[in-house]
Structures are given as C-alpha cells and as structure tokens.
Amino acid sequence: MATLELDNVYRRFGAVTALDGVTLEVGDGELCVVVGPSGCGKSTLLRVVAGLEKLDSGSVRIDGQDVTRSEPRERDVAFVFQSYALYPHLTVRENLAFPLRVRGVPRAEREGRVREAAELLAITELLERRPGQLSGGQRQRVAMGRAVVRRPRLFLFDEPLSNLDARLRGRMRVELIELHRRLRTTSLYVTHDQAEAMTLGQKLVVLRDGCIHQVGTPRAIYERPADPFVAGFIGSPPMNFLEGTVRSGSGGRLLDWAGPAVPAPEWVPEGPALLGLRPEDLFPGTGPLAMRVRVVEDLGGDRFVYGEASGVPLVYRAEPAQHVPSPEEQISLAVRPGKEHWFVRGRRLKPGG
Amino acid sequence: MKRALARLILWVGIGATVLLSLGPFVWFATTSLKTPVEITSVPPRFWSSGTLEPYRSALVHHGLGGYMRNSAIVAGGTTIVTLAFASLAAYALARLRVPGHRLLLLAVLAAAMFPQIAIAGPIWRVLRALGLLNTHAGLVIPYVSLTLPLAIWLLASFFRELPLELEEAARVDGCTRLGALVRVVAPVAAPGVFTVAILVFVYAWNEFFFALLVLSDPSKHTLPVGIALFPGQYTMPWGEIAAASVAATLPLIMLVLLFQRRIVSGLAAGAVKG
Structure with missing residues (x-):
C-alpha cells in the first residue's frame, strides 16, 4: 500500500524527449492506467518509476519517500514485463520464490507465500514446470504471480496483455481487475490499447510525446476530452x-x-x-x-x-x-x-x- | 539423380572428414595396446593383442600420473581464472554503457593477434622478474592472457543475445547488478559459458610451447611436454607414447560429453515470448 508521486520528470534520449515534464499522482490502492500511442514515453515513465531508467530532472516519490536516486531493488516495486521475463533456468516455483529468496525471506514463509500466490493465480499445477513448457497465457500468470508474491508497495505493468490473443486478453483483463480488487495494491499500468485502458482504469492518463494530455476517469475523458488528440485517441471507431x-x-x-x-x-x-x-x-x-x-x-x-x-x-x-x-x-x-x-x-x- | 549425387558427395565428404580426424587417433589407440614386437612388425598390423603393458609402463616409468595432475591444475586454474575475468569484462562490454566499448573490443581482439613467439621473450622475462618461472601459476598467467580475448568476445556475444528484461526483472526483484549477473545472466548464458570453458580448458590442456618455456623442472611438466620428453637417447617408446596420448585425450572427451547436453539444451527457451 503506497502512493506514487512524479514531479516534473524529464527524460531525453539524444534529440528525443521521452518524458517532457510529467507530473502525476497515484493514490493509495488506485489502479492508474497510462495510455498513449507507441513512442509516447509511457514505457519510459514506468521504467523511471521502477528505477531501471535514470531521469534528467524531476523526482519520484513512493509513499512520500524520495526514491529518485534509488536502485530498483531498494524501491520495493514489482514489474510485470511485456515479454514476461521469466527466468528460464528456474521452475515456476523457483521463479515465484526468486524475489523472496533474494530478499532473504525464511524458507517456511517463502513456501507459504508461493503457495498462496500460486492459488490466487490458479497456477498450482504448473509449479514444477519450466517457463519453456508453458503457454503464453500461463507465462502471463506466472509473471503476475512473481509480482504478487512480493507484496510490493507498487505494481508496475508494461503492456502485460499485448502478447496474448484477443480472447485470452479479454479474460486476463477481467482477472486483473479482480486481482486488483482483492489485493488493493497501488498499480501503474501502461498500454497502447485504448479499449483496455477504458475497461481497466479507475484513473486514466493520456500521454503523448512525453506530455500528459488529460487525467480523469475513463468516462469523464470519453465524455469531455480536453483536446482534439484525446478526443481522437480515446474511443473506437x-x-x-x-x-x-x-x-x-x-x-x-x-x-x-x-x-x-x-x-x-x-x-x-x-x-x-x-x-x-x-x-x-x-x-x-x-x-x-x-x-x-x-x-x-x-x-x-x-x-x-x-x-x-x-x-x-x-x-x-x-x-x-x-x-x-x-x-x-x-x-x-x-x-x-x-x-x-x-x-x-x-x-x-x-x-x- | 542429381539428389542421389549430392547425397553421395555429402557422405564421401563426411567419411573423409571422419577418417582424417579420427583415423590417427584410432591408430594410436590400437598402438597403445600393442607389444613392442607388434608395433614394429612388418607389414604393420592394425589389430593388437590388447596388452595394457604400455599404460603400466607410462605410469610407472615415465610419471604419466604426475603430468596428468599438473595438466589438470594448470588447465583447471586457467579455465576458472579466465572465466571469472572474461564474464565480468564481457558483461560490462555487452551491457553497460562503457565509453569507447567498441574500441576496447577491437583492442582485445588485436591483443589476440600477436604470434606466441613474439611475446615469448617478454613473458619469460616478466615471469622471471616475478619469480614465477617453474611454477604452475607462472604458466596459468600467460594462458589466461592468451585465452581472455577469445573468451571475452564469445561471452560478450552470448550476453548480448540474452533479453535485457531478464536482468531488469532480477534487479527489480531485489538483485544488485552483480547479483543479477551471478543468479540470472550466468545460468541462462550457461551454454555459452560452458562452450567457452571447454575451449579454454582444451587450449590450456594441449598447449606445448609456453609449457616448455616456463617449466623446466620435470616434476612440474604438463602432459604435452612430458609426453614429448618420453623418448630417451637411444629408445623410442612408441607404446608408452601412444598410451599416454590416449590417456591425455580421454579427459577431454569426457568433458565434452558431460557438458554437451548443457550446451545443446538451449536453456534460453521460454524466457520471453519468442
């Protein structure tokens, strides 16, 4: 449980400005969805929060604590990658236990939490398999399990559903909402899919060229888009x-x-x-x-x-x-x-x- | 018709390759099981009586066991030291934004281009100054410096092919950069690491020139030098030489067979969507 605050964050890559003064607040327990076309800086935003990307200026605070210069491991956040990034040399059980083992959680507690997370995501029967033996949807669940098992302050999702087929994506979307309702962990979710953003978000952030165009509930943004870009981007057709x-x-x-x-x-x-x-x-x-x-x-x-x-x-x-x-x-x-x-x-x- | 011809050429090629590379070894293997009379018989005979006398003699009279041990120490030490340095260097060059890393890689490659004989003198002087002549450490040091360039190049290309997200996941999960390297990158890159390990080990196991240069005490000699010194002033113990050569080859064959599965297994499958 935590709040997340970004204050005037800038990040440039050579001539490209990925984040152009982003200021954003995510409340405790909120599921905030950042949506924008590809190349709008949304992944950079997530990576800045995780500490995987340095920022040029501005600050990041988690739970009021300034983590701008902290290493990723010091931030106590969990990241679900678009590519899942499961450890291929470890079984599902070891994958889930990995963050706990690295942090020195005692064995007994570790096993309990792995079991709990596996049950929550319905992957108990997959625990002894390796990532290479799993389907896309199963890998997706394991990746989420690895995030859940940590009980981190923040969940960061980088287009976690974009590699799934349409039907599975719809189902995982619903499961994600339910998961968030049960765990109430503050989450930042990034996607380019405006339909996904509309269904998931309590708070929607529309990003383009590193600038936030509008923040609000999906309904408010749909009914009262702040500018022509948001109006054209949200809604299909x-x-x-x-x-x-x-x-x-x-x-x-x-x-x-x-x-x-x-x-x-x-x-x-x-x-x-x-x-x-x-x-x-x-x-x-x-x-x-x-x-x-x-x-x-x-x-x-x-x-x-x-x-x-x-x-x-x-x-x-x-x-x-x-x-x-x-x-x-x-x-x-x-x-x-x-x-x-x-x-x-x-x-x-x-x-x- | 054309296909049959292509197939014929393929098999002839394979047969010739196998004959050329395995033939001498097989000949030596049978020689190692012959009595001196069988070895020198005219015309030469392929089959032997299967005596183990040359092996016994190589062990007892020529100190084959000691050479084996020395080679194992030198080759093992070289492999461990080279891998430790090379994996750190390769990781840095493959992943971190090291200024001028391209130039560094080229410099590493250039260092590997010097012919051994050109650096033999300087190395000998350096080792003498360090008091490392006639020690195993004195042989490991030039071996490491000679195998490092290749090891760094190979490992860097293996590391570069690993998905970056794996390390990032490890770092978010609580690892330091070094922790991510040890816990995730190295195991996932294991096929590459084992390949490099075998190459380095084989090089150090077979190397003759520096071993002859650095080690003059017969009790310190490695296998290639030791076997080369089997012949006495008036004798040519072919049986013992063959036996020692076969014995020297067996560990390498075992090593490759042992690690082959890990090399081929393609551990990286399933890490990311692909």
Missing part, C-alpha cells in the same frame, strides 16, 4: 472531426467547413474551430451532413457505417433496429443535440465559456 471557421449568420452562429454550413452554439467564438462528433451521436435523419456510404462494418452487436461528406471521412453507429444503408447510398445525418465537442486552438470549449 474514433471521433469524427469537422474543421472550419465559425461566423455569425442571420439565424445564429454557423461553422463553415468543406460541406454545407452546420449551426454552432452562441458560446463558440468566431474564428477557426474544430467540431468533434462521436459515431454514436450521429444518426440518419434530417440534418446538415450529407454522407455517401462506403463501407458497413458489422461486428455482430454493433454496426458501423463508414463514408464521407464533402471529402471528410465520417462514421456513425447504426442502432440495432435501424435500417442499414448500402454502399454508395446517399444519406443525411443528424447530430444528437448537446453531444457536440467544440475545440478552439487545440482546447475544449465549455458551454457558456
């Missing part, structure tokens, strides 16, 4: 964007873009603006968007209709009962009122201000 200029017309404000002008609320200032529309907030009906259908993606439960309007790509989610248009059909789309996201100069506009 991604948000639709209409880029244009807002002007005052005879009947109120209008957004001029590539297609016929769409109405804008009074609180959007005149000038360049970006209108974001989630696929589920568009529906066929009398509206300003004339879309030519290109492809219909039927995922069984959800159906997404892709097309374009005046050269701008658009996608909307067809409701189950709705008629689904066929390719090359011309349809008109309406916007669910109040669901527009307005961005001016790269920031989200709040209604009324």
Whole structure:
C-alpha cells in the first residue's frame, strides 16, 4: 500500500524527449492506467518509476519517500514485463520464490507465500514446470504471480496483455481487475490499447510525446476530452472531426467547413474551430451532413457505417433496429443535440465559456 | 539423380572428414595396446593383442600420473581464472554503457593477434622478474592472457543475445547488478559459458610451447611436454607414447560429453515470448 508521486520528470534520449515534464499522482490502492500511442514515453515513465531508467530532472516519490536516486531493488516495486521475463533456468516455483529468496525471506514463509500466490493465480499445477513448457497465457500468470508474491508497495505493468490473443486478453483483463480488487495494491499500468485502458482504469492518463494530455476517469475523458488528440485517441471507431471557421449568420452562429454550413452554439467564438462528433451521436435523419456510404462494418452487436461528406471521412453507429444503408447510398445525418465537442486552438470549449 | 549425387558427395565428404580426424587417433589407440614386437612388425598390423603393458609402463616409468595432475591444475586454474575475468569484462562490454566499448573490443581482439613467439621473450622475462618461472601459476598467467580475448568476445556475444528484461526483472526483484549477473545472466548464458570453458580448458590442456618455456623442472611438466620428453637417447617408446596420448585425450572427451547436453539444451527457451 503506497502512493506514487512524479514531479516534473524529464527524460531525453539524444534529440528525443521521452518524458517532457510529467507530473502525476497515484493514490493509495488506485489502479492508474497510462495510455498513449507507441513512442509516447509511457514505457519510459514506468521504467523511471521502477528505477531501471535514470531521469534528467524531476523526482519520484513512493509513499512520500524520495526514491529518485534509488536502485530498483531498494524501491520495493514489482514489474510485470511485456515479454514476461521469466527466468528460464528456474521452475515456476523457483521463479515465484526468486524475489523472496533474494530478499532473504525464511524458507517456511517463502513456501507459504508461493503457495498462496500460486492459488490466487490458479497456477498450482504448473509449479514444477519450466517457463519453456508453458503457454503464453500461463507465462502471463506466472509473471503476475512473481509480482504478487512480493507484496510490493507498487505494481508496475508494461503492456502485460499485448502478447496474448484477443480472447485470452479479454479474460486476463477481467482477472486483473479482480486481482486488483482483492489485493488493493497501488498499480501503474501502461498500454497502447485504448479499449483496455477504458475497461481497466479507475484513473486514466493520456500521454503523448512525453506530455500528459488529460487525467480523469475513463468516462469523464470519453465524455469531455480536453483536446482534439484525446478526443481522437480515446474511443473506437474514433471521433469524427469537422474543421472550419465559425461566423455569425442571420439565424445564429454557423461553422463553415468543406460541406454545407452546420449551426454552432452562441458560446463558440468566431474564428477557426474544430467540431468533434462521436459515431454514436450521429444518426440518419434530417440534418446538415450529407454522407455517401462506403463501407458497413458489422461486428455482430454493433454496426458501423463508414463514408464521407464533402471529402471528410465520417462514421456513425447504426442502432440495432435501424435500417442499414448500402454502399454508395446517399444519406443525411443528424447530430444528437448537446453531444457536440467544440475545440478552439487545440482546447475544449465549455458551454457558456 | 542429381539428389542421389549430392547425397553421395555429402557422405564421401563426411567419411573423409571422419577418417582424417579420427583415423590417427584410432591408430594410436590400437598402438597403445600393442607389444613392442607388434608395433614394429612388418607389414604393420592394425589389430593388437590388447596388452595394457604400455599404460603400466607410462605410469610407472615415465610419471604419466604426475603430468596428468599438473595438466589438470594448470588447465583447471586457467579455465576458472579466465572465466571469472572474461564474464565480468564481457558483461560490462555487452551491457553497460562503457565509453569507447567498441574500441576496447577491437583492442582485445588485436591483443589476440600477436604470434606466441613474439611475446615469448617478454613473458619469460616478466615471469622471471616475478619469480614465477617453474611454477604452475607462472604458466596459468600467460594462458589466461592468451585465452581472455577469445573468451571475452564469445561471452560478450552470448550476453548480448540474452533479453535485457531478464536482468531488469532480477534487479527489480531485489538483485544488485552483480547479483543479477551471478543468479540470472550466468545460468541462462550457461551454454555459452560452458562452450567457452571447454575451449579454454582444451587450449590450456594441449598447449606445448609456453609449457616448455616456463617449466623446466620435470616434476612440474604438463602432459604435452612430458609426453614429448618420453623418448630417451637411444629408445623410442612408441607404446608408452601412444598410451599416454590416449590417456591425455580421454579427459577431454569426457568433458565434452558431460557438458554437451548443457550446451545443446538451449536453456534460453521460454524466457520471453519468442
């Protein structure tokens, strides 16, 4: 049980800035998910917390204690690697016991804790095997077991599920949530998969180019993305964007873009603006968007209709009962009122201000 | 048709290789079991009567046991010292951000290029100054310096191939860098470490030139020098020489067979997704 605080952390690799002044707080027992495209610095962030990577400036505190210059072994954190990094020359039992043995935990206690961790992760029957004899999912469990057995102050997960197939990933995701609910260990979890981030996180951190773009609950970030990057990155299929200029017309404000002008609320200032529309907030009906259908993606439960309007790509989610248009059909789309996201100069506009 | 020809060439090649490399050894092995009369018989006979007399004679009259012991001390010592130094150096060169590590590796390689005869004089003088002439330590030191470059190069390439995450996992799990090297890197790199160990051991076991240069006391002689000095002024004890040569080869064969499994077993499998 511990808190984690990062204060203005910088890390450069030659000309590349991996972490550009990251300040982040993770509360006791919280599961914090850092999400961002590849190369955004999220792995570096995790490695800085673990002590595997030095930082250029800034500080890291675990439980209020400054560990910026501490060795990894002094930090009392557990790291689950994307590649699992199991010790191939040791059996599963020895793998689990390794961190305890290194730390000089007495044999009797060691055995008890290994048994406990193995039961928790349902790998008891694998204890005598070597990593080479395990499937991907089993290795994943052993890697988590090796973290759990330590009872560390922090769990650090570096894309632990990205090497599993889709079905197994879904299952491990649920198990991870349950594991965290039972152990309540403060965790930092890094992923590039925004769907994974949405389901896991109590606290979501969106990172790009070493900068934190937004911190919040998954729902809050989804409903009120702080800037166009977050809006486009979180959500699948991604948000639709209409880029244009807002002007005052005879009947109120209008957004001029590539297609016929769409109405804008009074609180959007005149000038360049970006209108974001989630696929589920568009529906066929009398509206300003004339879309030519290109492809219909039927995922069984959800159906997404892709097309374009005046050269701008658009996608909307067809409701189950709705008629689904066929390719090359011309349809008109309406916007669910109040669901527009307005961005001016790269920031989200709040209604009324 | 073409395939059959390729196969024929392959087998002829294999046969020739085996005959060339094993033939002399087999001839010596049968010679070591012959009586002096059988050895000098004309025409030569391949089969022997199976007498063990040459072995007994080599042990009793020529001090084969002592040479064996000396060789074991020198080769074993060389292997241990070389591995200790080489694994630390190779780890540093493979993993740590040592400034100019490329240049260092090249320098190490260059050091291995000097012909032995070019450094024999200086080494002899150094050993004399240190009072190490005619001691086993005095032989281990040049052997270590001669085997280190190869050992460092081989180990560095083995270490470089190990996933970095393994060491990082060990360090997060509570190891120091040295602890991670001893507990995780070395065992996982065991196939490489054993390969290097065998190469170094075989070199030190077989080396003749420095052994002759450094050790003049017959009781300190290693096997190659000892066997070379078997012939007396008027005698050529072929049976004893053959027996001693076979006896000198057996430990090497045993060593390779013993460690072969560990070398081939591919211990690194299953460490990371692959």
